[in-house]
Amino acid sequence: MKYLSVDKIKNFTKNLLFPAFCLGCQREGTFLCQDCQHLLEISEYNYCLCEKNPLRLFPNQSTNQAIRQAHGKCPKCQDNKLSGLYFALPYKEKSLTKKLIRNFKYKPYIKDLSKPLAKILVEHFILTNKNTNIIWDNSVLVPVPLYIKKQKERGYNQSEELCYELSKILKVPVVSDCLIKIKNTEPQMKLKKAQRENNLTNAFTIKNPAQVAGKKVFLVDDVYTTGSTMQECASVLNIKGVKQVWGISIAREEFL
Numbered sequence: 001m002k003y004l005s006v007d008k009i010k011n012f013t014k015n016l017l018f019p020a021f022c023l024g025c026q027r028e029g030t031f032l033c034q035d036c037q038h039l040l041e042i043s044e045y046n047y048c049l050c051e052k053n054p055l056r057l058f059p060n061q062s063t064n065q066a067i068r069q070a071h072g073k074c075p076k077c078q079d080n081k082l083s084g085l086y087f088a089l090p091y092k093e094k095s096l097t098k099k100l101i102r103n104f105k106y107k108p109y110i111k112d113l114s115k116p117l118a119k120i121l122v123e124h125f126i127l128t129n130k131n132t133n134i135i136w137d138n139s140v141l142v143p144v145p146l147y148i149k150k151q152k153e154r155g156y157n158q159s160e161e162l163c164y165e166l167s168k169i170l171k172v173p174v175v176s177d178c179l180i181k182i183k184n185t186e187p188q189m190k191l192k193k194a195q196r197e198n199n200l201t202n203a204f205t206i207k208n209p210a211q212v213a214g215k216k217v218f219l220v221d222d223v224y225t226t227g228s229t230m231q232e233c234a235s236v237l238n239i240k241g242v243k244q245v246w247g248i249s250i251a252r253e254e255f256l
């Protein structure tokens with residue numbers, strides 16, 4: 001028991017004493033009931049990484065595996081460090097999506113939201129025909145890491161929890177001790193664009209690169225805003241012989 005933080009014990013006790021209520025309609029039983037889940041607009045499309053009005057990508061019918069895998073961004077975004085991004089929901093003000101993610105990430109720290117949120121992502125993969133071996137073979141799921149102090153405060157890394165739930169469904173292994181955050185950065189949302197890049201410089205490093213060498217990496221985060229965090233992670237991973245780095249986020253900040 002000495003390894004359990006006070007927050008972890010609190011969280012455990014709270015879940016025991018207080019049953020779950022749907023964050024959409026307050027119905028007792030789960031944190032997201034079936035009815036409210038059906039009201040979420042899970043995307044049937046994939047979009048490019050472009051910052052403004054991202055281009056909707058149409059399914060590539062090519063039988064050539066290399067061409068299909070490269071089909072994650074428009075010609076203008078070929079220099080982006082990420083090969084592409086999958087996200088299930090728009091991140092709108094006052095939306096249920098935002099409420100779910102905030103409760104997952106901040107107080108009251110509902111760690112179990114990883115389950116319905118992973119299911120939403122899988123639903124998106126099904127709707128966009130990404131539930132195939134071509135996509136997931138020889139892949140690993142890598143959570144965007146938190147700085148150690150922050151992870152201790154929260155008691156868990158929400159992206160890592162999401163990875164474990166995705167892994168159960170997709171049967172793709174999780175590598176959580178490879179990409180490490182070594183700098184305590186400011187929240188990106190608080191900073192101006194120019195400050196954002198400096199903030200992340202040398203923030204991440206790789207331990208045990210053999211775990212990701214030759215693999216397709218799917219970086220997992222809760223929300224994709226400008227993409228600078230994922231791009232910084234991708235540039236660190238790319239120099240270690242990783243095949244491709246893709247992003248997965250539950251939601252994307254509506255299109256900046």
Ligand SMILES: [Zn+2]
Nearest residue numbers: 022025033036
């Ligand atoms: Zn509900």
Ligand SMILES: [Zn+2]
Nearest residue numbers: 048050074077
């Ligand atoms: Zn683009």
